[in-house]
Amino acid sequence: MKAWRVVLVVVVVLGGLFVAADRVAVSVAQKKAAEKAQAAEGLSSRPKVSIKGFPFLTQVASSELDHVAISADGVSVSSAGSTVQARDFHADLYDVKLSRDFDSAVAARATGGAVITYAELTQAAPKGVTVTAPGTSATDEVRLTLTFMGAHVSVLSRISVQDPATDTVRLRMEDVPKEISGLGLEDELRSYVDFSPQLAHLPEGLHLQSVTTGTDGAAVRFTGTGVRLVG
Incomplete structure (x- = not known):
C-alpha cells in the first residue's frame, strides 16, 4: 500500500x-x-x-x-x-x-x-455637423445640429445597419423642421445630413451586426465565421 x-x-x-x-x-x-x-x-x-x-x-x-x-x-x-x-x-x-x-x-x-462616442462620431459626420445623444428614449436615433442656409438646425436621424456585408451604417434624417420644409429645402438638407459611413479594416470574416445608441455614444456589435x- x-x-x-x-x-x-x-x-x-x-x-x-x-x-x-x-x-x-x-x-x-x-x-x-x-x-x-x-x-x-x-x-x-x-x-x-x-x-x-x-x-x-x-x-x-x-x-x-x-x-x-x-x-x-x-x-x-x-x-x-x-x-x-x-x-x-x-x-x-x-x-x-x-x-x-x-x-x-x-x-x-x-x-x-x-x-464609439458622439465626439468621435462627429469626426465621421459631414463637415459642420455635430452628433449628440438624441434626447429621447429611442436607441436607434442620434441628434444632428448644424448651420444650414444661415440658420441653426437640429434634427433627429435614425441610425441602422445598412449593409452587414460591407459594414455600412446608415443615418437618415427623420423629421424635417417646418422652416426648412416650408421653403422647399428638404431635399437639400437631406442630401447634406444623410450619410452612410463604412467601418473599414475589420478582420476578414467579421461583419457589423447591429448598432444602438445610448447616453455615451453608439454601441456596435460584430459577429462572423x-x-x-x-x-
Whole structure:
C-alpha cells in the first residue's frame, strides 16, 4: 500500500508541476500577445488578452485555441475617410486555428463589440455637423445640429445597419423642421445630413451586426465565421 501511496504522491506532484508550468506558459503567451497587439495597433494602453481552456500547452501543440478573449480601449476604426477611436472594445474568438509559423490565425467564429462616442462620431459626420445623444428614449436615433442656409438646425436621424456585408451604417434624417420644409429645402438638407459611413479594416470574416445608441455614444456589435487574423 505504501508503494501505491508513493505513486499517488508522485503523480499529484507531477500534475501540480504541469499545471504550474501550463499556467506560466499561458501567462507569458497572453502578455506577449497583448504587447504585440499594442505595438501593431499603436494603442496607448496594453489590451487584455485571456486564453481560456486547459491545458494551454496541449492547445498550442495542436495549433488550436479553444477560446481567446480580448478587450482594449483606443482601437482605431476607419469611417467615412476619418479615423475614430472606439472604447470598450471586446472580442471573443472561438476555435482559433494557428498557422504553422504562428503569424496568422483563423477563428471558426467570433463575436465582439465597441462603443464609439458622439465626439468621435462627429469626426465621421459631414463637415459642420455635430452628433449628440438624441434626447429621447429611442436607441436607434442620434441628434444632428448644424448651420444650414444661415440658420441653426437640429434634427433627429435614425441610425441602422445598412449593409452587414460591407459594414455600412446608415443615418437618415427623420423629421424635417417646418422652416426648412416650408421653403422647399428638404431635399437639400437631406442630401447634406444623410450619410452612410463604412467601418473599414475589420478582420476578414467579421461583419457589423447591429448598432444602438445610448447616453455615451453608439454601441456596435460584430459577429462572423472563419474570421482571419493576421499579426
